[in-house]
Amino acid sequence: MNYEHILYEVAEKIATITLNRPDRMNAWTPVMESDVRHAMQTAAADDNVRVIVLTGAGRAFCAGADMDALKGLDPDDIRRATSLPPFDMNRGPDWQTRYGYYPSIAKPIIAMINGATAGIGLVHALYCDLRFAADNTVFTTAFARRGLIAEHGISWMLPRIVGHANALDLLLSARRVSSEEALRIGLVNRLCSPDQLREQTYAYARDLADFVSPSAMAVIKRQLYDVPFQTLAEATIDANREMLIALRGSDFREGVASFMEKRPPRFTGK
Structure with missing residues (x-):
């Protein structure tokens, strides 16, 4: 399938899904949402895939929702988007939500966080099983500074990853979080220099694919x-x-x- 806002490839039993709007810092769009969901379904069903890597093209992982799209957002569009069919009917309703389907995929998903990660971009990173980040990455929940609430289940996922007090801090302040702090509070599993991120992420993914x-x-x-x-x-x-x-x-x-x-x-x- 030809995707519009992502790249998809499989090599050495690893499927790589790359958010591919580098000129917009991979800002999230409805097209990207559809592309990622289809690619995840494809990887989940492919017996040749044992690990999935989600990353971004250019200098960002995902800088949040596309602000141009948000300007004219109709609340009815949100209601229609949240009525998507479940990703896996065999899993409980908690993992059948709009973006919460990553945990229902029976393969490890690694977020290879190559740069700025904000808002909906952070949501997707949290739904991945592991997070490897470049040591110059900056994170922010962003929502409160846009007049928005903790959306898409981040109020449930974030405390389970960084703890209740840290989650409140990050969500209420929507402040910028350095990669070093992200590692310290458990937001990411591993930090790498930007030039080593890909090598170290895929070395780990290949180890899972080949020996587990x-x-x-x-x-x-x-x-x-x-x-x-x-x-x-x-x-x-x-x-x-x-x-x-x-x-x-x-x-x-x-x-x-x-x-x-x-x-x-x-x-x-x-």
């Missing part, structure tokens, strides 16, 4: 995103059930065999 069981990653990801809605007993019962399934799977047999034979694993995701 796809079936194990899928279950572990689901477990971690289900836990906020479970008791300890429910999480334990669920884990015990999944362990029995894993023990019967070919990935478990291959994991043991590759370890004993001192060779790289050949996981199939079964």
